[in-house]
Each structure stands twice: as C-alpha cells, then as structure tokens.
Amino acid sequence: MSACRDFPGSSGVCCVSIRRLPGGPLDKEPIPEEEEIGISQSEVDKYVLGVKVEYFKRGFHEFLVTPARPMAIEGITKTISVWVVGRNNRHTLKLLISDYFGNRAEITMGSLNFTGWKKMTVAIPPHIIQRDYHHANRMGIRVDGFKILCDPVDTYGDYYIYFDDMRAVTDLYSEESRDVDDMQDSW
Secondary structure, X not given: OEEEEEOOOOOOOEEEEEEEEEOOOOOOOOOHHHHXXXXXXXXXXXXXXXXXXXXXXXXXXXXXXXXXXXXXXEOEEEEEEEEEEOOOOOOEEEEEEEOOOOOEEEEEEEEOOOOOEEEEEEEOOOOOOOOEOOEOOOOXXXXXXXXXXXXXXXXXXXXEEEEEEEEEEEEOHHHHOOOOOOOOOOO
C-alpha cells in the first residue's frame, strides 16, 4: 500500500505504484540460524519491493510505503536496517514506527543520494517507549512502513526505489527470563 501527499501550500501531485520484482543486493549476508537448519537464501529470498513514483508537477512531495498490517517486533529493538536502492536523488528516507502505547514516531534513516544497493541502519532512540514496567508479559514496537520526503529539485519524471531484507536487532532477555509459573495477562 502506498500514498503520495503534498506539503501544505504546494500544488504538485504524484502517482505511486508498488511491485514485487526478482533481484536483491549481492552484499547481503545470510542469517546464520537459517544456514544451520538448511534454508538457502536463493530458495526463499528471490524478490524485492519496487516502488515507482511518477511526478506530475514539481513540488514538496512525500510518499508512504506501508504494509497491509504493521509488523510487530518482539523484545527491545536496538537497531533496524534495510537494503535500499536510492537512485542518487536527494530524497530522505524515514522509518515509521509505533511505540508500546501506539504513539507514532518517524526516525530519519538518511539521504537517498547514492547509487546501487546500500544497507541503511538506524538506532531506535531511548525516548521511544518499548515496554511498561506494569506489564512484563509483552514489549516491543511496530514498524508501520517508510516515508520518503522528496527534494523539490528532484521531483520530475519517474523515480524508482527498491527495498529488501529489513532486519531488527532486538534484546529478548525479558522475554526469555520469565518464570514458568508466571500468569499470562492476556485473558
């Protein structure tokens, strides 16, 4: 799912299309646990998410790339990374997340002013609440998608961006250290 919005006061418009395409970065490293149980990257991970933006007018645009449902990440998330093809435009990539209480936040991942695949990583800041000490049975954040803020100089013609292999580094210590006789607060 995607959407294109203009900043207040601008008169530009754009059209966003999303597709699953074969491909991926050559520098991507396999997950060791998957290799141990015999899962091959070539069998499972053959596709990337491609986004095409058609600009009808120049202006201050932003567009969203969001999943049908937010992606929950268990535990305390330290970093989130994703492989991106930037196409050498001065646009800015932001990660959209929701904290433990459902409050939304945008975390800047960086500029898309590069060519080819690049692994972009961002640390989750400490002000993002990932757990409540009253409820020790669950913790974590949700990834709501990505926002791309467009530089008005580069908002003409067609723009392509590709995403692959989003990963999160988490701390699952609290999830794994629960007592076996502890009651679940999920009724």
